[in-house]
Amino acid sequence: MGILSFGAKKASDYFSAAEREQILAAIRASERLTSGELRLFVETKCRYVNPIDRAEEVFFGLQMEATEQRNGVLIYMAMGDRQFAIFADKGIYEAMGSAFWHQQARHIQDEFKKVHYADGVLAAIHAIGQALATHFPFDPHIDKNELPDDIVFGK
Numbered sequence: 086m087g088i089l090s091f092g093a094k095k096a097s098d099y100f101s102a103a104e105r106e107q108i109l110a111a112i113r114a115s116e117r118l119t120s121g122e123l124r125l126f127v128e129t130k131c132r133y134v135n136p137i138d139r140a141e142e143v144f145f146g147l148q149m150e151a152t153e154q155r156n157g158v159l160i161y162m163a164m165g166d167r168q169f170a171i172f173a174d175k176g177i178y179e180a181m182g183s184a185f186w187h188q189q190a191r192h193i194q195d196e197f198k199k200v201h202y203a204d205g206v207l208a209a210i211h212a213i214g215q216a217l218a219t220h221f222p223f224d225p226h227i228d229k230n231e232l233p234d235d236i237v238f239g240k
Contacts, residue, residue: 096127097238104203115214120221120228121156128239131163140172152231156221180220
């Protein structure tokens, strides 16, 4: 989790159309190497004091726990509240350990402080995708895309 500095905008305004396409392309590229699933959820305000609690709510609301190997990962961002969290399902969280997830959060926070929102998200997607590919490699005979590849924009 990190605390960031943003201005007042709609959640969808933080990424240009080109950046959204880059993020979607990065998600798709990462998922071609793994049975794991990655999603990005962006909203303006976080309903809770702790964004991890909101990320968990969103994760289960999007039914990301429904992956067969419990290897879904959600990057959650509350832009107006300057908060974010990475929420990983049991399988991938345990495989990587807490140090990996804290490292990804620090990297996102560093990029966001420079107002490089897309760069932070893209770097996290790349690193998480590599971790997923290592621990949950893609098997073309049985793996399928279990969740939509999209950016979900909340309120």
